[in-house]
Amino acid sequence: MIIFIFELFSFNLRKMTISLHYINMKKMNNNTESCQDLYTVQEINAQPRLWLETFLLLKKNKEDISNYLQPILDINNLRIIVTGAGSSAFIGEAAQSIIQKQTNQLTQPIATTDLVTHPDFFFIKDTPTLLISFARSGNSPESLEAVSLADKYCNNVHHLIITCNKNGELANYNKETKSPSYSIILPEETNDKSLAMTSSFTCMLLTAILVSDIKNIDKKEQALETICKQATTIIKNQEIFSKIAERAFERVVFLGSGEKLGIARESHLKLQELTDGKVICKFDSFLGFRHGPRAVVNANTLLVYLFSEDEHAFKYEKDLVEDIAKDPRNIQSILVGGFNDITIENSTRIPFQAVNNNILQLIPVTLIGQLLGLHKSLNLGLNPDNPSVSGAINRVVQGVNIYKK
Template identity: 40%
Template sequence: MTAPTGTLPVDDGAAHTVREIAQQPGLWREVERIVAASRESLDAFLRPLMARGDLRVVLTGAGTSAFAGQLLQPALARRLGRRVEAIATTDLVTDPRGHLAQDVPTLLVSFARSGDSPESVAATGLADQLLSEVHHLVITCNEQGRLARDHAGRPQSRVLLMPGGSNDHGFAMTSSFTCMTLAALLALGGEIYAGVPERLARSVESITEGDAVERTVGALVDRAPERIVFLGSGPLKGLAEESALKVLELTGGTFMAVAESSMGFRHGPKAVLNDRTVVVVYQSNDPYTSRYDQDIVTELRGSLPPGSVVTVSAQPGEGTQGGSDDLWALPGLDGVEDAALAVSAVVYAQLIALRASLARGMTPDNPFPSGEVNRVVQGVILHSLQN
């Protein structure tokens, strides 16, 4: 696959991030093989739980891992036909009695790149402490992380390990995010996702071929915007949140990034707009939901300078008003459910963040060399909870 940086020089300050963005299609194929090989043990663990009408499913993680849960929640609630909630570990740990107020059988699905973040470990322990019956599905990229080690071999836990290459060495979560999200869809979502990883992989490979990245991402970054807004509806709101975080992280907070739903943006957050703002709208593949995405695109294109509003879409020909460069395509993904669509769509945001970081003379592999923000969070004091 063509390197996603196009003609930009790549030195030691970006090598990990560049590689980890580029490797994703290959890792997604590997994720599909891993889940298929684990299918029998996963089903033995999950089927008895899913047969219970009172089971609560909680998706948890911190930062990017929390956004994986937000993205997945609508799709999994629909597929499983039951109560599914996305609760960040940072919220669960600070208010465990509030988030675990109902003592019902619970499946806690933990997303963790390293598995060593204090909140990730504490969240599972608090669930064990406060709930009479809790089961754990740990989806992690690090076999040696504490979360994986703590839950290995426990009868009420299953650890689903991602490909080794997904444990990103760069500062920002890229391949770890997409691999864990895809693995959860395959593990919990059922046969509807069979063959989808290959479609996602081919789509991204086609995006990064030739001059497509220069024409889309490169042109946007070359405008030198001072603000960027990501909008999405349903599962794609979680994608918008992750996209904004990538830009903030890799530019060291120097590029203001905002995320909202396509409809919610009008209710206050629209105040962020000025003539140096660019907007990326993720268009839903759901015909009903996508109408709201198109509405905000039409509205914003009427008030912002030409070329300031981009639609990321798998629907050929839709979203273009000022020319084809207003539409960033996701080839071959028409009809793919939005939660899966997001796995490919986020690559555009990763590339924006990478290029904006390099354009600012920063080092994407470590945009905070003085250590004020760390790859694995530090400085957290965990307090004991008295029953």
């Protein structure tokens, strides 16, 4: 049983090879200048800097992480389950394909909310299992019960816990289990104080991708610098999202393929949470959207296209977009990434210069849903830090009873 608490530590950043010119995020657009004291604004804008800090923390502890993970990843027929609740579950959905490619081990995203109700559906007793758990607070009842059930239902289970709260119950689960356990606790600032997960989501996603190929973390330095610059460009152009938020749309659909499907799902939740459900959101893959879900589109729908950098996938995406563009209702849309050989009316292209073969590319795309949610929340007169007027939605889920099976 091993636990390493990765807290912020002092770095002489001037000696680092990674350029830090992008971390000065003081300039805000007009719509948020009066809202700089909001946690949501601060947490969204801090992400490029926090990605760097997360990278440096993992790099510093490369040997310890590798010593724990590599023997597990070398196990024949290992099964990796990536899990969490809500946004934390969507981290696993977004990272699944990347983790599977980097480890060459079967990787499956299964939410804790499914594991808790039907553990016998998902855990396989005699199959060696690595359970990777994501949690911002680490105090959600399902998160704790899921790791406990893994110990009960699997003969050979190993835990990797990635969380933002050193004081959370999940961070200290190693004291409760006899199974091998390793906790990565990210910098305290990633433990978002606002209701909606923003920096916590992207930093845990970044961590999952980096640790699944920890031996090559040094080779990802350039990719990290690239996504930090991309995110900074998006953040500095927030007036685009402010103008979009002024439009009269009542439904938003996020579409993505491959790993972008997980980002589409996270984005749909982010916008719906931050608008207190006043804007109904959905998500789907580009191809899947054709098979019925497209019926949700009406004249007051905004479509957000999270394009792939894969030329093969993009061909399918482009076909759908051009087909929807023929709709006489002139459906409004947002274009993110992909290739520039697509132009449609009533659309807004986000300034995002994609880079091929950047394994971290999906991380800055997450900001699209965050910023759209933030500005629409402000447009509706809500408090983005706590947008739930009725109190039905809380930062840490309330009212969940755990029943032993």
